[in-house]
Amino acid sequence: MDRTALRVQGIVKDFDGLRAVDGISLEANRGEILGFLGPNGAGKTTSIRIILGIFEPDEGGISIRIGGLTGRLVKERTGYLPEERGLYSDAKVLDALVYFAELKGLRRTDARQRVLRWLDRFDLLPWADKKVEKLSKGMQQKVQFVASVAHEPDLLVLDEPFSGLDPLHQDLLKDVVRELRDAGAAILLSAHQMNQVEELCDRVFLINRGRQVFYGTLDEIKSRDGEHVVRLRFEGSAEPLAALPGVENLAIDGDRASLRLGRGASPDAFVRSLPAALTVREFSVTRPPLHDIFVRAIEKENREAA
Amino acid sequence: MRLRSVIRWEFLRTIQSKQFLIMSLLIPAVVAVAIFAATAADKGAQQSLREPPPPFVVALILATILFMGAFLSGVMALYSVVKEKQGRVVELVLSSISAQEMMAGKVIGLGMAGLIQVAVWAAAAYFIAGRFTPISLAGLGPVHWITYPLYFVLGFMLIASIYAATGAVMKDVQSGGATGLVGLVPYIPIMFSAFIIENPNHLLVRIAGFVPPFAPSVMLLRVGAGAAPAWEIGLSLASLALGVFLTMRFAARVFEIGLLMYGKSPSLRELWRWGRAGRAR
Known part of the structure; x- marks a missing residue:
């Protein structure tokens, strides 16, 4: 069965000669939380307003299919928590x-x-x-x-739902959002706290300057750059780590060190090549947190645009 | 169904507000007390009017009441629209219903509240005036009973929607400026009421009766003077209804597009473009 509740196809929106949304396409499925991310002024709110039928797009289209309903009646089946x-x-x-x-x-x-x-x-x-x-x-x-x-909407758009809530209520809200998802709602979640996005979302869409930066499952996005983050506590000297293949951004602070393993440098090869002079007390290899991926992707984009 | 909910909501919110109670009950009460107190001191004033006034005087009084009431509910519509914009409620509302439905609901809901207010005033005026002059509604024929309520309701809605459109353009209540003057257009004929009553069939007067913002007051006076043929009444009511529809639609579009505007009021040229465009651009 087709789980697609929302299909956005190449929407474009200009305001006063400025392109706020520039050809966004995405799909939101029933029983799924899609993270809709982007820095301030990236075109998120405008996209959301178009999706909810508050604005008409200049180009492109929205199709929402909920229980056989399409068109204007769909407004009855959508829910919206605006940022403002x-x-x-x-x-x-x-x-x-x-x-x-x-x-x-x-x-x-x-x-x-x-x-x-x-x-x-x-x-x-x-x-x-x-x-x-x-x-x-x-x-x-x-x-x-x-x-x-x-x-009880079938398509729920939550714009910064956690801001202003204490941790207890954030957890309550998360539980409720998961319940709604399990009950079959398609949920579009926009938030700036990347740890919460990681916790809740199945897939994410990153928008910057009105365009898609990336779109896919959390897994895909994290593997995209093929990078890993290594953190360790050690005794001895960590400086030699900098010479190992693929190591970038080595930072040493007392008995702690962190570094990034670049594309193609496998964690396995890295572990095997650790110098004997280094005594490892704690060690972790993780894929980079969404927060870092977000920040670097946007910084890269903005550099290229400048 | 949803339109009914909007009307009900706007209507109940209005009649439950303090301003509304003060305007519709306190003001007539104060006026009545003041008049009775003044005339109790001066016995002669009570004897001054013996003859019942001709129908055009009733028409003039009605036109005045209409515009006072419409002005007040128009201002309420304006405030309500501006507040909705400032309070950010509008996003939630527009994700449920269209701007047209919202505007229509506001104008009808506030209009109904305004008509109640006007009815209270008219009753008070009738009661007060009855103390000084043998005022009688017997002079009003079927043509008055049919057309007056129609002009009242449509005139009310037109003025309320003009104000709602004005509110949609304004970025906050303080920045009225020239846009506020638009709401005064329907009052222009009242300034010429003496001329209209004396020359109810002057070409200019007849033409003004077909122009939506002028129609309610001009036609109230012409019908009062017994000068308007049925076809002219019909045509003017139709153009008035069309005017209400167009103003409401314009207000809705401007409101919708105004959502995107932060911090600046649109130029007249932009407004014209928005009003004509089929959708937000």
């Missing part, structure tokens, strides 16, 4: 949430029940009849999240 949070601040929490669920096509009574269930899940029931503006920032954040999921 906003709720009717002078309205009561429950009223505002029921209204947003109604806009997604739910009946009032049904909307109310579902909203109350979600408020309970986030320990917000005692605040249901309070005005939104009376809530703390973290609580407003949770309310905003409820607004994006109360109608």
Whole structure:
């Protein structure tokens, strides 16, 4: 069965002669979390707005297929947590949430029940009849999240869902996001904390200057440069490591050292070639964290553009 | 279905707001008390008017009430649109419904609230005026009863959507400037009401009756003076309805595109381009 819920094909969007989005194509599947990453001003929010039907693209197209629905009706089946949070601040929490669920096509009574269930899940029931503006920032954040999921969307777009939440609530939110994924939702997650992206996402899409930088599974992206990161604690002298094949960026700090193994330098060959004079206490070889891959890819792009 | 939800939401939010209660209840109450207090001191004033006023006076009063009410709900629409933009609610709303639905819901919801306000004022005015003059609605024939409500409702919606469009253009409430003046266009005929009542069939007056922003007040006065033939009323109502539709659509498009604009107000040329373009560009 085709799991594709969203297909974005070559979308382009210009604002005032500036190209904000320049030919982005991607797919989001049911039961999958796709990380949508990029530095500030890369065209993420514009792409998201196009995907959700807030803007029309100048070129290219979006097709969303959810339970046989296509076209405008699909807006009922999508959920959105915008980066710029906003709720009717002078309205009561429950009223505002029921209204947003109604806009997604739910009946009032049904909307109310579902909203109350979600408020309970986030320990917000005692605040249901309070005005939104009376809530703390973290609580407003949770309310905003409820607004994006109360109608149980099939395509959920979360823009920086973790910002402003304490670690406890970040974990709660992660659990909920995983549940929604397991229930079959296609989730597009945009976040700046790469460790959280690594934890949650199956695939990632990196955008910079409106264009795709890379797109694939975490595994593919990490193997792309064929690099490894080595960290060790040692006794003796680590300087000779710099002479070994493939070693780059050797940094020594007391009894700790870190280095990068370049493309083609296999971890196995590296371990076998360790000098006898070096006594290793701790040792790890990992593929580079997404954070480093992100930073280096963007820096490289920006250098080339300059 | 969703449009109904928007209308309901905007309507309930408006009539529950403090400003609304003050405007619709407190003001007539204060005016009534002031007038009664003033006339209780001066017995002569109560005897001053014996003759019932002619229908055009009723029309003029209605036109004035219409515009006061429409002005107030127009300003509420403007604030509501600007607040929505500033409060960033708009992204969430537009990911659920179209800008057209949002605008229509706002204009109708706020318009309904405004009409209630106007009804309260009209009742208060009728009550107060009845103390001084044998005012009577008997002078109003079926033509008035049919056309007045239509002009009222459409005129209200037109003015509310003009203000909503103005709000869509503004980047915040402070930066009104010249854009705020657009909302005053429908009031122009009121300034010439004496001329219209005396020359209800002057060519300029007849033409103005077909121009959407002028139609409500011009036609209220012409119908009041018993001068408008049925076909002219029909045509002017149709053009008014079209005007409401176009203004609302323009407001929705400008609103949609205005989302992208941070920090600058668009030029008139840009506005024209946006309004004409079939979609956000």
